Amino acid sequence: MNNFHVYEAIGRGKHSTVYKGRKKKSIEYFAVKSVDKSQRSKVLNEDKKLPENSIHDLAYDLVKALQCRNL
Numbered sequence: 095m096n097n098f099h100v101y102e103a104i105g106r107g108k109h110s111t112v113y114k115g116r117k118k119k120s121i122e123y124f125a126v127k128s129v130d131k132s133q134r135s136k137v138l139n140e141d142k143k144l145p146e147n148s149i150h151d152l153a154y155d156l157v158k159a160l161q162c163r164n165l
C-alpha cells in the first residue's frame with residue numbers, strides 16, 4: 095500500500111470499500127480495494143472465481159493465438 099496514493103471512496107462491496115488510487119511517481123490510476131482483515135480470505139477467494147464463460151473465452155483466445163504462431 096505504500097506504493098499508492100489513495101483518494102476518495104468510489105464504491106462499496108459486501109465486505110470492502112473501493113478507493114481511487116494512483117501509483118506513486120506515475121500517472122496510472124487503480125481501483126484500490128480495502129478489506130477488513132477478518133473478511134480477507136472470503137473476499138480473495140471470491141475474486142479468484144471467474145465466470146465459466148470468461149474461462150471459455152480465455153481458452154478460445156489462447157488456442158487461436160497458438161494456432162497463429164504455428165502457421
Ligand SMILES: Nc1ncnc2c1ncn2[C@@H]1O[C@H](COP(=O)(O)OP(=O)(O)OP(=O)(O)O)[C@@H](O)[C@H]1O
Pocket residue numbers: 104105106107108109110111112125127137140
Ligand atoms: N475497477 C473498478 N473501477 C471502478 N469502480 C470499481 C472498481 N472495482 C470496484 N468498483 C466499485 O466498488 C464496488 C464494490 O466492488 P466489488 O465489485 O469488488 O464488490 P463486491 O465483490 O460486491 O464486494 P466484496 O468483495 O466486498 O464482497 C463496485 O460496485 C464498484 O462501484
